[in-house]
Amino acid sequence: xxxxxxxxxxxxxxxxxxxxxxxxxxxxxxxxxxxxxxxxxxxxxxxxxxxxxxxxxxxxxxxxxxxxxxxxxxxxxxxxxxxxxxxxxxxxxxxxxxxxxxxxxxxxxxxxxxxxxxxxxxxxxxxxxxxxxxxxxxxxxxxxxxxxxxxxxxxxxxxxxxxxxxxxxxxxxxxxxxxxxxxxxxxxxxxxxxxxxxxxxxxxxxxxxxxxxxxxxxxxxxxxxxxxxxxxxxxxxxxxxxxxxxxxxxxxxxxxxxxxxxxxxxxxxxxxxxxxxxxxxxxxxxxxxxxxxxxxxxxxxxxxxxxxxxxxxxxxxxxxxxxxxxxxxxxxxxxxxxxxxxxxxxxxxxxxxxxxxxxxxxxxxxxxxxxxxxxxxxxxxxxxxxxxxxxxxxxxxxxxxxxxxxxxxxxxxxxxxxxxxxxxxxxxxxxxxxxxxxxxxxxxxxxxxxxxxxxxxxxxxxxxxxxxxxxxxxxxxxxxxxxxxxxxxxxxxxxxxxxxxxx
Numbered sequence: 001x002x003x004x005x006x007x008x009x010x011x012x013x014x015x016x017x018x019x020x021x022x023x024x025x026x027x028x029x030x031x032x033x034x035x036x037x038x039x040x041x042x043x044x045x046x047x048x049x050x051x052x053x054x055x056x057x058x059x060x061x062x063x064x065x066x067x068x069x070x071x072x073x074x075x076x077x078x079x080x081x082x083x084x085x086x087x088x089x090x091x092x093x094x095x096x097x098x099x100x101x102x103x104x105x106x107x108x109x110x111x112x113x114x115x116x117x118x119x120x121x122x123x124x125x126x127x128x129x130x131x132x133x134x135x136x137x138x139x140x141x142x143x144x145x146x147x148x149x150x151x152x153x154x155x156x157x158x159x160x161x162x163x164x165x166x167x168x169x170x171x172x173x174x175x176x177x178x179x180x181x182x183x184x185x186x187x188x189x190x191x192x193x194x195x196x197x198x199x200x201x202x203x204x205x206x207x208x209x210x211x212x213x214x215x216x217x218x219x220x221x222x223x224x225x226x227x228x229x230x231x232x233x234x235x236x237x238x239x240x241x242x243x244x245x246x247x248x249x250x251x252x253x254x255x256x257x258x259x260x261x262x263x264x265x266x267x268x269x270x271x272x273x274x275x276x277x278x279x280x281x282x283x284x285x286x287x288x289x290x291x292x293x294x295x296x297x298x299x300x301x302x303x304x305x306x307x308x309x310x311x312x313x314x315x316x317x318x319x320x321x322x323x324x325x326x327x328x329x330x331x332x333x334x335x336x337x338x339x340x341x342x343x344x345x346x347x348x349x350x351x352x353x354x355x356x357x358x359x360x361x362x363x364x365x366x367x368x369x370x371x372x373x374x375x376x377x378x379x380x381x382x383x384x385x386x387x388x389x390x391x392x393x394x395x396x397x398x399x400x401x402x403x404x405x406x407x408x409x410x411x412x413x414x415x416x417x418x419x420x421x422x423x424x425x426x427x428x429x430x431x432x433x434x435x436x437x438x439x440x441x442x443x444x445x446x447x448x449x450x451x452x453x454x455x456x457x458x459x460x461x462x463x464x465x466x467x468x469x470x471x472x473x474x475x476x477x478x479x480x481x482x483x484x485x486x487x488x489x490x491x492x493x494x495x496x497x498x499x500x501x502x503x
Contacts, residue, residue: 025058030108031087037106038088041199045235052236054086059122068285068306071239073125081121094118101190101206101221112208113188115220119228129318134341136226138184138217144344145353147430151446152180154437168438177210183251185215185227216251240281243298245272252297255451255473257329258458259297266464268294288313288386300383313386314379323380325373326404328457330449332415333360333408336367337376352430358419360412396463403460407453410478417485418445426492441488448481 027035039046049055053071060082062072081090089108095118096102096109103110116136120127130136142148156171156179171179177186189209195202208221218227231242241247249260263269271294280291285304292299299305301323304316317323321337328334333356338346346366348357355363368376377397384393418441421427427441428434437446451473459469468474 025056025085026083027087028084028089030089030093031085033106033108034088034092037200049087049235052238054237056085058083058085062122068304068310068312071284072122074120074122075124077122086122091118094121095222098222099220101188101208103193103204103206105203111221112206113211113221114229114234115222115224116226116228117220117222117224123228126316126318130226130228131224132341133226133319134321134338134343135216135230137341137343138215139181139187139219139225140217141343142180142184147352147354147436150435151437152176154435156180173209177213181215182213183215185218185225186210186213187219188213188221190221239284243281243286243296243303244276245269245296248297254455254458256454258455258468258473259462262455262458262462262464262468263297265466265468266462268296268463272296285310285312285316288383294387295383300380305383305386307386313382321376323376323383325368325376325380326461327355328404328461329454330407330411330457331355332358332449333411334404334453334457335362336369336373338366339368340366358415360408360415400460403457407456407478410482411449411453414445414448414482414485417482417489418442421489421492424493424496426489426496441485444481444485444488448478448485452478452481 035046059072059077063070063077063082065071084090091114092110092112093108094114096111098117099111099113099115101111101113116127116130134141142152153168153170156175157168158171158175160167160169187210190206191209192207193204194207195204210218214227214230214233216227216230217225219225220227229237231247232238233241233247245260245263251257252259254261264273275293279293283291285306286292286299287306287308287310288299290308301320302317303314305313307313314323321341324337326334327337331354335355338355343355343366344353346353346355346363348354348363349361350357355367357363381393381397384396388396418427418429421441422429422431422436427439429436429442436442452475455473456469456475456478459465459474470476
C-alpha cells in the first residue's frame with residue numbers, strides 16, 4: 001500500500017512539478033523574524049532548516065499520519081505550535097523559564113541550547129525512552145566513577161618529567177571537553193554574560209561553560225540529560241543522517257569501541273557501501289528488503305522495522321539497550337547489560353564501581369538475568385531472521401557467545417598476571433592506593449582488554465570477522481599481550497631473585 005502511495009506521489013511531482021511549491025507551510029511571526037536576520041548572518045543554518053521535515057509540515061499535519069508512519073508521538077502539543085512549521089522560535093523560545101541560559105534577544109526570550117525536554121513537546125515517547133537509555137547518563141557514568149576517573153586522568157593528564165620522574169597533572173577543562181566528554185557530554189553552566197560586537201551591532205549573550213557540545217549525556221541548562229542533535233544533527237534533524245553509520249562512527253570508531261571499523265569491513269558494511277545510493281533512508285516505517293538490503297547501526301538498535309507485508313519486525317526504540325543482552329566492551333570483562341542506565345550505582349564484590357570484579361565475576365544484582373538476556377537476544381534476532389535462516393542466526397549467536405567466553409577467559413589470565421605484579425610490588429595498583437593505569441606494564445594489561453578483547457568481541461557480534469577478529473587489533477594482539485606480560489613478569493621475578501642473592 002505504501003509503495004503505491006509513493007508511485008502516486010512520484011507521478012504527481014513528475015507531471016505537476018509546482019505542486020509542492022504551492023503548499024507553503026505557515027511560519028510563525030517570531031520564526032520569520034529569526035529567518036530574516038539569520039539568513040544573512042548564518043545562511044548554512046537557515047538553508048539546512050529549510051530542507052528539513054520541520055520546515056515542510058506542521059505538527060497538526062504530522063499527527064494525522066498512519067500509526068506506523070507517525071513520527072510525532074505527543075498527543076497534547078500546544079495549540080499555538082500545531083499549525084505552524086517547527087522553526088527557530090518553536091525550539092529556541094520554548095519553555096524559557098526552564099532554561100538558566102535564557103536571554104532577551106530582539107524582544108524575545110531565547111535560549112541557545114535546545115534540550116531533549118524541549119523536543120519532548122512533540123516527541124514525548126522518544127524523549128522518555130532516551131532518558132532510560134545508558135547514553136543519556138553517559139556524563140555521570142564516567143565523571144562519577146572513581147576507577148574510570150583514574151583511566152581518564154592517565155590518558156588526558158598533562159605530563160612533565162622532573163629529576164628523572166614522570167609527573168602527571170590534571171587535564172584542563174578544554175582538554176576534557178574535546179576528549180572523553182566530547183562523546184559523553186559536558187555539564188553546561190552559565191557563568192556570566194558578555195557583549196559581542198556583531199554584524200547587527202553590540203548584543204549581550206550568556207557565557208556558557210562546557211559549550212559547544214553535542215555529547216549523548218550532556219547536562220543541559222534545564223537540567224535534562226542528553227542531546228538529540230548527537231544523532232539528529234541540527235538544523236535539519238534528519239532521520240536519514242541518524243540512520244547512516246557515519247553518525248555512530250563519531251563516537252564508535254575504536255579501538256576501544258570499534259563498531260564502525262568492524263561494520264565497514266563486514267559483509268553488511270560491504271553491501272551498504274555498494275548499494276546505499278539505492279536505499280530509502282527517509283521511509284517510516286523502514287521496510288526490510290525494500291527500503292534497504294543490509295542493516296545499519298540504526299536498523300539493529302533503533303529503527304521501526306517492518307516486512308513487505310507491513311508487519312512489525314521490531315518496534316522503534318530510543319532505549320538502545322532493549323535489543324542488547326551483553327555489554328561487550330571490557331570493563332574489564334564483557335558482562336550482561338546493566339539494569340539501570342545509571343551505572344554509578346553498580347558495586348562489585350570488592351565494593352568497586354565496576355560491573356565485574358578482577359576475577360571475572362559479575363555484579364549480578366545490577367545486571368540482567370539470563371532470562372532477561374534471552375528476551376533481549378530474541379528481540380535482536382527478529383531483525384536478523386528477516387534476512388537469514390534460523391540455522392545461520394543460531395550459528396552466529398553460538399559463535400558470539402563463545403567469543404565472549406573465550407575473551408573473558410583470556411582477559412582473566414592476563415589480569416591474574418597483573419595482580420601478581422601488584423602483589424609483588426612491581427607496580428602500584430588499587431590495593432596500594434595508586435592509579436592502576438599509569439605505568440607501562442599496566443598499559444600493557446589495559447590494552448589487552450580495552451582494545452584487543454573488545455575488537456574480537458565486536459568482530460564476532462557484528463559478523464565482521466576476518467582481520468578485525470585476528471590480526472587487526474584482534475586475537476593476535478590479545479595473545480601477544482599475554483605472552484609479553486608473562487615474559488615481563490618472569491624476567492622481573494628472576495631479576496628480583498638475582499638482586500636478593502647479591503645482597
